[in-house]
Structure formats: structure tokens, C-alpha cells
Amino acid sequence: MSAYNPPRLVNLAAMSLVRDEALAISSLEYLPMELYPPLFMAAFSGRQSETLKAMVQTWPFARLPLGGLMQKPHQGTIQAVLGGLDVLLAQKVHPRRCKLQVLDLRNTGQDFWNIWSGDMNHVSSSLLMAPVAEDMSRTKHPLTPLVVYIELCLKTKTSIKFLTYLLRWVQQRKGSIHLCCKKIKIISRSKENIKKILSMVKLNCVQEVELSLNQKLSTLAKFSSLLGKMRNVQRLLLPPIHGSVAEEQDHQALLQFTSQILRLQHLQDLHMEGPAFLEGRLNQMLRCLKTSLYNISITNCLLTESDLTHLSQCRNICQLKGLNLNGVTLTNFHPELLQVLLEKVAGTLEELDLNLCGIMDSHLMAILPVLSSCSQLRVLSICGNLISMAVLESLLCHTDGLSDLSLELYPAPRESYSSLGILHQERLAQLKAELWEILTDLGRPRKIWVSPSPCPYCGDDMCDHLSPNA
Structure with missing residues (x-):
């Protein structure tokens, strides 16, 4: 029987208040700070434009992470928020309660809303007071220029239309708004739209x-x-x-x-x-x-x-911390080439991906000594290569001293296949058991994946936390 999780009283109060838009707006000056996020979420989901517009003008936190609430941009809701900002920016003396300095339209800020909505499954207790402490430390700073954070994803006509509207709004208020766009993702094929949007971004x-x-x-x-x-x-x-x-x-x-x-x-x-x-x-x-x-x-x-x-x-x-050569065929390369490359980065390398590279035993044997000296290595993946059981055993022994190595993804040993390239599941299970015994003898718990598939997410071949005490 599933546990019943009744709504929190603060959320019930917010939902009740937002039903009377006039009362909600007139109450903002006296509303406890703790009620602002639940009330904003209730007004946002109900598309209460006037309430949203008024709340922006009295927002008691330094940051409004609006993007964390938007699965898809709704222009009417955005217009209400921007309308509230227009009123705020036009005032010579800002409302006493308003501490707003940043409007964040990126897909971030979920922790903020989770904290105030009482959803404890996604945040740690150490974060509970973080937004309050951060925001209260900025209460003496002036409002302007307001910083607007966005991520540009040039994909559909709808998203481009929304971005065009937003960017024009920013352009018309250059003296009061600082637009900060740190990430751009371009999926649209329209060169004209791409140039049009990017021409409005710093x-x-x-x-x-x-x-x-x-x-x-x-x-x-x-x-x-x-x-x-x-x-x-x-x-x-x-x-x-x-x-x-x-x-x-x-x-x-x-x-x-x-x-x-x-x-x-x-x-x-x-x-x-x-x-x-x-x-x-x-x-x-x-x-x-x-x-x-x-x-x-x-x-x-x-x-x-x-x-x-x-x-x-x-x-x-x-x-270098990450090296990914997935799908680059190295079959006919001199084995020592990989060794020289890894020697160059042995002191800093944390993730190494050599999936589907056509690596043979000779290539892997050539890099075993240098792999054992990659002291920072956390993830090693060589799936989709044809490696013998003997070389895999040697690999496990060479990497045993790498204390930071937390995830290892290896191919099914060559002996798991017939001469026609057919995988024998029984033989694979036997070889996995032998690898388990080797790890038990080595005595350090490790997480390895042995699979005929190059993808670690599409099978049930995980040997999870192989332990010497198993």
C-alpha cells in the first residue's frame, strides 16, 4: 500500500489565496516570505497573469528562477512577468520588499522550487536555507541593471518566435537590462532565423x-x-x-x-x-x-x-581530463601510438572512452603499463572491442591500484563467441564468474560491466560492486 502524502498547509493556503486574485495582490505587502514561492507556483500553473505581474514587483529573493517552472515557454505568462518588470524598472524608488536582481529563464532552479514546495526527495537538508541566506545577503544592492539569464535553443518556429519576442523586449530596455546567454544550441535549419536571433545576443x-x-x-x-x-x-x-x-x-x-x-x-x-x-x-x-x-x-x-x-x-x-575516441578505428595502427598518447595525459586523465575502436589484444597490452599510472582515472570504457579473457584478466590486475577508478566497462571476452561470431551466453556467464573470482582475490570492491553490447544502458549484464566478500 502506497503512503498517502497530503498537501502541506502552506501549499493549501497558497492555492486558496490565488483563487481570489484581487485579495492575493492586496495581500502581497503583508505576505510572509515563505508563502511567496508556493503562491507564485500556484499563480503560474493557473496562469494568473495579474498576480504574477504584481508578485514580480515585490519578489523578496535576489533570484527568480522562472525557467525551472517552464516545460515549454508560454508567451502569456512571460508577458505577465516582463510586464511586472516594466513597472518595476519605471519606478524611481523600488518597493521595500523587492530584492530581485536576476531573472533566470534557463532550465535551472528546480532545487529552489522543490525546497519551498516541500519536495524533499530532490534536495538535501543543507540546501534548505541556502536561497534565503544568499538572497538576504544582497538586500542592500540596487535593482538595476537587472540580469536576465537565458539559454538559446534554436529549434522550432514556436521557440524562435518566443526568443524573438524576449530579445526584442531586452533590446528596448538596454540601459536597464543585462542579457546573459551562456549556452546556445542550434537545431533549426533556417539560416535566416539563426542570424536574426544571434544578431540580438551579446x-x-x-x-x-x-x-x-x-x-x-x-x-x-x-x-x-x-x-x-x-x-x-x-x-x-x-x-x-x-x-x-x-x-x-x-x-x-x-x-x-x-x-x-x-x-x-x-x-x-x-x-x-x-x-x-x-x-x-x-x-x-x-x-x-x-x-x-x-x-x-x-x-x-x-x-x-x-x-x-x-x-x-x-x-x-x-x-586533459577526458579523452573520447569512440568509433575511431585503430585496428591497423601501431599499438605503441596509444601508449604514447596516454603517457602524455597520464597525470590528469579522468575518463577514457575507447569503445568500438577495433582494439586488439596487442593494443591493450601496449597500454597496460601506462593505464596503471593514470592515478586520476575514474571511468574506463573499452566496449565493442575483441579482447581475449587473458588480456582482460591482466587489465583487471594492472588497474587494481587505481583507487579513483569507479566504473569500468569491458566487452564480452573473445572466448564467448564461436568461430562464426555467435555469442554463447553460457560461456559468457562462466567467464564472468572467473572475472568475479579474480576481483575477489584482488580484494578491492569495484564496479565493472562486462557486456557484448557497447552501450552500458541496454542490457542486464551489470556486475555491480564486485566485492571480495561476495
Whole structure:
């Protein structure tokens, strides 16, 4: 029988009060601070525009995390909130109770609403007083300029229409509003809409850019002029990009793109999925980097041995924390190439993903000594490669001294398959039992995953916290 969780009295009071909009508005001056978030949530869900407009003008916290309540942008609700801000910004003397300094329209702030709604399943007790303490420390600061945080997701016509409305509102109040957009995700294929929206944003505030559509190299080059203006970008995620630098047009497009990468003075994370243009040209990309990378992900593409050599020699990866080469075929590469690359980053590497790389026993044996020296390593994944049981056993022994290693994802041993490549479940179960015994003998609890699938979320092959006492 499930437990009955009755509504809290404070929530019942808020729901009761919001039914009488005139009474709710007239009560705001005397309303206890604790009632503001529940009343705002009740007014928001009921789309009580006048109540929302009035509450914004007396909001007793420094931050209004409105984005945490919005599954989808509702223009009428946003207009009510912005209308309240207009009234507030027009006043020479602001209301005594109002402490509002930040309107946050990002998909954040759920903890704030969970705390005040009494939902204790998602927040720790240490967070209960955090918003109060933070906001009360700012009560003497002036309201203006008001900071508005947004994340741009250029996807559907509806979202673009909403963003256009919001950005025009901000533009018309430049002296009173500071718009801060740290993340941009572009899914829309409309180049006109993208340029229109980005022309209204201060691009030097952007810290993360994600392109989520397959692109031609020539299209990426056209976008790169805007990218070059985002000089504070720290994280760049590129979709599959098609093109051949053997063709003059694509070669010029690559030059245009890399020339703008030179402008990114704070880039730390670089993610490239399926970059067809990189084969034999990785050095051209790497030499444009001006800062040390913390994460580099080059996936599902063809690279040459010279590309891997250039990567291992790149001075910008000496502080690398994450290395992802998922889907980059290394079968025909000299085994020591991986060893040299890992030696370069052994002191800082925390996550290593070599899934579906065509790695053989010789490659893995070559990197075992350096793997054992990766003292910061937390996650190791080599799923989808054909590795023998003997080499897996050796791998477990070599990594036993890595105290931070908390998740290991390994392929089903080669001996689990027939000569025709058919997986034998009984044989796999037997080999797992042998691996369990090895971990028991080693004596340190570990979490490993042994699976014929390269994806750790689509099977029931988890050996959870293998323990020497099991």
C-alpha cells in the first residue's frame, strides 16, 4: 500500500489565496516570505497573469528562477512577468520588499522550487536555507541593471518566435537590462532565423555552443564568422560534418573555419562527432588551439596514424581530463601510438572512452603499463572491442591500484563467441564468474560491466560492486 502524502498547509493556503486574485495582490505587502514561492507556483500553473505581474514587483529573493517552472515557454505568462518588470524598472524608488536582481529563464532552479514546495526527495537538508541566506545577503544592492539569464535553443518556429519576442523586449530596455546567454544550441535549419536571433545576443557572453544538425563543411564555414565572435566559448560541440578537403571549395571552407577557432581563447572542451573532413588533417585543427583542453572527443570517423601522432604531440592536451575516441578505428595502427598518447595525459586523465575502436589484444597490452599510472582515472570504457579473457584478466590486475577508478566497462571476452561470431551466453556467464573470482582475490570492491553490447544502458549484464566478500 502506497503512503498517502497530503498537501502541506502552506501549499493549501497558497492555492486558496490565488483563487481570489484581487485579495492575493492586496495581500502581497503583508505576505510572509515563505508563502511567496508556493503562491507564485500556484499563480503560474493557473496562469494568473495579474498576480504574477504584481508578485514580480515585490519578489523578496535576489533570484527568480522562472525557467525551472517552464516545460515549454508560454508567451502569456512571460508577458505577465516582463510586464511586472516594466513597472518595476519605471519606478524611481523600488518597493521595500523587492530584492530581485536576476531573472533566470534557463532550465535551472528546480532545487529552489522543490525546497519551498516541500519536495524533499530532490534536495538535501543543507540546501534548505541556502536561497534565503544568499538572497538576504544582497538586500542592500540596487535593482538595476537587472540580469536576465537565458539559454538559446534554436529549434522550432514556436521557440524562435518566443526568443524573438524576449530579445526584442531586452533590446528596448538596454540601459536597464543585462542579457546573459551562456549556452546556445542550434537545431533549426533556417539560416535566416539563426542570424536574426544571434544578431540580438551579446556573443562574447556565450560559453557553450552546440550544433545538432548534420552539416556540410561549407555551411559550417558560414557559421564560423559568428563563432569567431564568441570569444569566451569554453565548450564546442560539432555534429557530423561532411566534406572532402581534397576539393578546393571544402579546403577553403576548412581554412575559414579553423581561422575562427584561433579566436576562441578560452576553449576547454572540444567535441566532434563524425568529422569526415579530419582524416589526415587533424593537425590543421589542433594547431589552431590556443588553450589547454580539458576534454577532447573525436568520434565515429576515420583518422590516420599521423593524426594520432599529432594528437599525442599536441601541447594543448597536457592537462586533459577526458579523452573520447569512440568509433575511431585503430585496428591497423601501431599499438605503441596509444601508449604514447596516454603517457602524455597520464597525470590528469579522468575518463577514457575507447569503445568500438577495433582494439586488439596487442593494443591493450601496449597500454597496460601506462593505464596503471593514470592515478586520476575514474571511468574506463573499452566496449565493442575483441579482447581475449587473458588480456582482460591482466587489465583487471594492472588497474587494481587505481583507487579513483569507479566504473569500468569491458566487452564480452573473445572466448564467448564461436568461430562464426555467435555469442554463447553460457560461456559468457562462466567467464564472468572467473572475472568475479579474480576481483575477489584482488580484494578491492569495484564496479565493472562486462557486456557484448557497447552501450552500458541496454542490457542486464551489470556486475555491480564486485566485492571480495561476495
